[in-house]
Amino acid sequence: MILEIDIEKDYYESKKLKKNKTPSFNLKSKFSIDSGSIIVLFGRSGSGKTSTLGCIAGLLDPDNGRIIVNNEIYYDSDKNINMSPQERNLGYVFQNYALFPHLTVKENIEYGIKHLSEEEKERRVFELLKLTQIEGLENRYPDQISGGQKQRVALARALAPSPKILLLDEPFSALDMISRMRLRESLRSIQKELKIPVVFVTHSFEEAFVMAEKVVTFHNGRIQQIGTPEEIFYNPINTNVAQLVGYINIFSNAEIDYNENSPDFSILDYRDMKMSIKKFNKSMNEVSFGIRPENIKLIDINSEKTENVFECIIKDVVNEGSTSLVYLEVIQNGLRLMSKTQNDKFKKLNYAVGEKCKIELLKDKITILMTQSVKKIDLT
16 A cells, blocks of 8 residues: 545634634545555645645644555554654655755755765765766755756755655746756656655646656545546546646536437537537436537538537637637637647638637547536545
8 A cells, every 4th residue: 555545634724713613724635545656646726735745744733534655554543643754754855945055965965864874875875866867966055056956956865765755745846847847757767766656746737647647636625536647637527627637618507418329429418509429328417518628629611520510700819839729709609619729730721810610529528527526536
């Protein structure tokens, strides 16, 4: 068992609220994971993921529950067990690096291994400098190195005591795109070499998709969905998760016709728009659905396609470089949509703002979303 967590913690904005036992935020973090070397806690700022990480590390105390890491009990309120951060033997990389400014790179890395002999410290520091690719920086101070280098030093310091698990709290958020890409690859390589479980906090769905083998999705203090990146990003379980992973086009109060005449597709009816979707197991009223902008395809105005094809007016176009965001209004009902289109394809269509166009909603990319906000899942 890599992680088993079932904790609750209340937060209060004022003493008055605490006295009245009215928390301003309630964290209920419950999940278990048996496999996966890099686990990402994913969600918006303030959703509970960093608090969960702090409880794993022993930097925060839950109000009740239990935390088990690698089959070792870190916290159990019923058994009165609450190991100190030092006893938990884990590495923690903070968002702001938390390097000691008055110590050199070498001295920062050595900080957690003072109990070793000088020879052992020298050997361990040399191994970590090489592993994190910062050889030659050992005699510099934090203010003499770049942000990416500081992050590597923080990582090396966290790895120095040979921890059982590595915790990272949004470690790349302050870095530029190139540094983030390089450090992501370095972290994956380090994890594979050391074979140490990593718990990684981020609010970036791109980073979660790139890094994770398992994703735990948070919203407002609750676990929403647990799964592989593909499961989370291509089959979000509800509107909360869908919004987190980039479903801009989300709509409610649609109806599904089971469509017993087709073994492969059902019919989704939304404001008199009839759309084919992947087979749904029953007819339902008032479902929500979503579709990614890249799965709304602009097609030629003279196209003879009819399935999931609708006429729209182009309201605006935002050029993003290689792609454009195209803001659309469906003519028959005024529905607003956003499409993301490759610029070379968009130019060939020769559409302009204010003109009529045709779009196709890719039927196997329309996702039905559950209405409840929480689903508890144990993924083994």
